[in-house]
Amino acid sequence: MKQIPVAILGATGYTGAELIRLIEAHPHFEIAHLGAHSQAGKFAGEVLPGCGGDVAGMELKAADARLADNIELVFTALPHGAAAGSVYSALAAGKKVVDLSADFRHKTHETYRAAYGVEHPHPELFNEAVYGLCEFNREAAKSARLIANPGCYPTSTLLPLVPLLEKGLLDSSSIIVDSKSGTSGAGRSAKTDLLYCEINESVKAYGLPRHRHAWEMEEWASGFSGAEISVRFVPHILPMTRGMLTTLHLSGKDTGSWHAALMQRYEDEPFVKVLPEGVLPSTAGVSGSNRCDIGICQLSDSEAVIVSCIDNLLKGAAGQAMQNANLMFSIEETEGLAIHALWP
Ligand SMILES: NC(=O)C1=CN([C@@H]2O[C@H](COP(=O)(O)OP(=O)(O)OC[C@H]3O[C@@H](n4cnc5c(N)ncnc54)[C@H](OP(=O)(O)O)[C@@H]3O)[C@@H](O)[C@H]2O)C=CC1
Numbered sequence: 001m002k003q004i005p006v007a008i009l010g011a012t013g014y015t016g017a018e019l020i021r022l023i024e025a026h027p028h029f030e031i032a033h034l035g036a037h038s039q040a041g042k043f044a045g046e047v048l049p050g051c052g053g054d055v056a057g058m059e060l061k062a063a064d065a066r067l068a069d070n071i072e073l074v075f076t077a078l079p080h081g082a083a084a085g086s087v088y089s090a091l092a093a094g095k096k097v098v099d100l101s102a103d104f105r106h107k108t109h110e111t112y113r114a115a116y117g118v119e120h121p122h123p124e125l126f127n128e129a130v131y132g133l134c135e136f137n138r139e140a141a142k143s144a145r146l147i148a149n150p151g152c153y154p155t156s157t158l159l160p161l162v163p164l165l166e167k168g169l170l171d172s173s174s175i176i177v178d179s180k181s182g183t184s185g186a187g188r189s190a191k192t193d194l195l196y197c198e199i200n201e202s203v204k205a206y207g208l209p210r211h212r213h214a215w216e217m218e219e220w221a222s223g224f225s226g227a228e229i230s231v232r233f234v235p236h237i238l239p240m241t242r243g244m245l246t247t248l249h250l251s252g253k254d255t256g257s258w259h260a261a262l263m264q265r266y267e268d269e270p271f272v273k274v275l276p277e278g279v280l281p282s283t284a285g286v287s288g289s290n291r292c293d294i295g296i297c298q299l300s301d302s303e304a305v306i307v308s309c310i311d312n313l314l315k316g317a318a319g320q321a322m323q324n325a326n327l328m329f330s331i332e333e334t335e336g337l338a339i340h341a342l343w344p
């Protein structure tokens with residue numbers, strides 16, 4: 001198979017760096033363009049400590065630099081709000097796009113406005129964008145021109161939730177989503193509340209009363225299962241570099257059947273692992289992999305706790321983006337993606 005030239009816009013951020021690592025090890029994609037913003041003009045190796053080989057010597061292009069004609073795929077790993085214009089231009093130039101930002105994740109302008117509080121510059125693309133939760137939208141991803149890669153918190157929430165909603169087992173009005181994220185989830189740009197002294201030896205809730213990902217969770221839980229849900233979502237930030245753990249406090253019926261329902265739904269999925277009943281996952285168990293591990297503990301006939309873990313930079317971002325890119329180019333979905341975690 002030929003090598004497919006790709007561009008990464010936002011290559012100097014955390015998810016951009018992860019994309020470089022994945023593409024360098026991928027047999028069918030090759031890096032042809034690295035875009036940056038404040039770091040444009042420098043070499044990748046000057047800005048990215050983890051970057052070696054030929055890529056280290058590539059010049060970082062300005063965010064709006066022209067993309068060469070032979071580039072077929074563009075990953076936009078840009079802040080939300082900044083991504084939409086680049087996505088629009090790349091599509092207009094005939095490229096396929098996997099957008100890691102939140103700019104095209106919503107079905108309607110109303111929901112986007114509610115979650116982000118601003119007008120969208122290209123709402124006409126909402127209908128075309130495919131929400132890239134591969135386990136539920138695989139067929140649509142295969143023919144997509146634009147993938148809206150899901151958010152990290154929604155990925156860790158929707159994977160355990162949707163199969164139970166599909167079977168009508170959950171009380172959809174009382175879903176509590178308690179999530180913890182490593183600090184890389186907040187990106188690489190300098191912010192006072194991400195300084196070592198603010199984060200170290202501390203755990204902090206944030207995003208209340210309603211974090212923007214609550215809309216994304218509700219919209220797609222409903223989109224995939226048909227059930228209207230409302231979530232109470234509280235994110236937390238922890239002093240670890242990568243990893244995300246989501247605890248779902250759930251009620252419903254036949255909780256004794258929930259473990260089997262999840263096992264059955266995911267038995268053929270390479271990137272979702274349902275642990276034996278009562279065994280709970282850890283972030284260390286998925287770190288460096290594209291997996292989501294799910295553990296379930298029945299509390300009573302009508303109540304259960306489910307815990308899911310992902311690496312926010314992989315299944316929560318660059319890994320899932322690569323899964324989608326594989327689908328878009330008819331490549332084996334697992335290509336270039338580690339099943340095993342970096343453990344211990
Ligand atoms: N981190 C995570 O775990 C996850 C992130 N995401 C989403 O993926 C996207 C990238 O995230 P992440 O890598 O963490 O972000 P970072 O803050 O680490 O990196 C942002 C990148 O975008 C560039 N950039 C910053 N501002 C602009 C601008 N105004 N115009 C063009 N480029 C700009 C930066 O360039 P320079 O360095 O040159 O200034 C940098 O390359 C975001 O939308 C994020 O919300 C999604 C899921 C998980």
Ligand SMILES: CC(=O)N[C@@H](CCC(=O)OP(=O)(O)O)C(=O)O
Pocket residue numbers: 080100101102150151152153181182183184185186187207235237
């Ligand atoms: C710890 C932290 O700050 N996390 C980010 C979410 C991660 C992210 O990148 O959000 P998107 O997937 O929507 O782009 C936040 O709460 O805004």
